Amino acid sequence: MMRLGVPSKGRLMEKTFDWFGARGLVLERTGSDREYAGRVDGAEMALVLLSAGEIPRELAAGRIHLGVTGSDLVREKLVGWEARVEAMAPMGFGHADLVLAVPKVWVDVETLDDLDAAAAQFRATHGHRLRIATKYHRLVREFLRGHGVADYAIVDSQGATEGTVLNETAEAIADITSTGDTLRANHLKILSDGLIHASQATLFRSLAADWSAQETAELDRLRGVLGGE
Ligand SMILES: Nc1ncnc2c1ncn2[C@@H]1O[C@H](COP(=O)(O)OP(=O)(O)OP(=O)(O)O)[C@@H](O)[C@H]1O
Ligand SMILES: O=P(O)(O)OC[C@H]1O[C@H](OP(=O)(O)OP(=O)(O)O)[C@H](O)[C@@H]1O
Numbered sequence: 001m002m003r004l005g006v007p008s009k010g011r012l013m014e015k016t017f018d019w020f021g022a023r024g025l026v027l028e029r030t031g032s033d034r035e036y037a038g039r040v041d042g043a044e045m046a047l048v049l050l051s052a053g054e055i056p057r058e059l060a061a062g063r064i065h066l067g068v069t070g071s072d073l074v075r076e077k078l079v080g081w082e083a084r085v086e087a088m089a090p091m092g093f094g095h096a097d098l099v100l101a102v103p104k105v106w107v108d109v110e111t112l113d114d115l116d117a118a119a120a121q122f123r124a125t126h127g128h129r130l131r132i133a134t135k136y137h138r139l140v141r142e143f144l145r146g147h148g149v150a151d152y153a154i155v156d157s158q159g160a161t162e163g164t165v166l167n168e169t170a171e172a173i174a175d176i177t178s179t180g181d182t183l184r185a186n187h188l189k190i191l192s193d194g195l196i197h198a199s200q201a202t203l204f205r206s207l208a209a210d211w212s213a214q215e216t217a218e219l220d221r222l223r224g225v226l227g228g229e
Pocket of ligand 2: 158159160161162175176177178179180181182183
């Protein structure tokens, strides 16, 4: 039977339920609020509640046929993601921009070219590379490579990333932002060409899952429902 992975909590979960509901597929949690079990009414599909961050891996392994997660997480966690999953539908919520930001007081640094120059100068002055704190290691490296910036070091930060500059464990950060409040509160500014990825919740299809006749028929039915999108 087709397995659909959706985020197990928070806004992403609620909006995912609403999105499918509006298309005639009623997703329901079963059991208590803390029990990660669910079902789908109106389709031959099993509902699997998972952390948004784990859904890319589950898709790549073929343990779920379909999965809802942020497009940023799929790009970050799956090398060569386009050969492993199909992006079936952007869902119009969960918008967040992955951006590169530096201290507001760096008045001479507005662009990636400026950052490149500042990084070389930083290394000459401090004897170590300019540090960029992020949990999006792969996306940041790819982006900076594409823009010819090489003189930096990634510092891992799994949360409260904007605080690393104040705490002096990094000079710059790459993180997701939606309202920009956290960046502003931490006296950071986005580089004018520092948008790495504009993310949103997306319905992905696993290319590795077992697509036997029943799952393929169910998928065709779903594509029919999504057809107008
Ligand atoms: N303001 C926001 N803050 C954090 N994530 C956001 C925001 N807006 C959208 N997102 C998106 O939500 C997704 C992350 O969701 P979430 O934090 O629930 O995942 P997670 O880190 O796997 O959760 P968990 O705490 O279960 O590990 C990402 O795709 C991210 O781009
Ligand atoms: O632009 P804003 O609206 O201020 O939102 C951005 C913030 O939200 C996220 O953090 P989250 O609260 O998910 O916690 P985290 O630090 O653990 O990622 C993200 O990491 C930013 O810190």
